Amino acid sequence: MCYFVIMKHVAKKDKYSRARGGNSVFYSLLCANCGEFLLVYQKDGIGSMVRLYADRISGAFDMKKIQQSKQKSDLPVLKCGKCGLVVGVPIVYEPENRLAFRLVRGTFKRNRYET
16 A cells, blocks of 8 residues: 655646646546556646656655656656556657656556645
């Protein structure tokens, strides 16, 4: 069972969020297999969740490692800590040269996270 502290999340407002319309929503991601909490993510703009940018992830088990990563090889594979299901793989999103995780469809559930 995973326990985490409910904390107040403040939306990052930068050139990336402004480029996507300035609308930000927080989501909690859960493993689709076992329901384990994975992370809290700030999604900017509209559209489906295809990738997670490393600088928008909070509340994750490996958050410190994710936030301090400077290159793709430093990022761990995003997987469930309980059942080991792979949820995302590290990538560099080339148009913006940002570290991210490409999500595997059907491996996670998202719920709107009220801050």
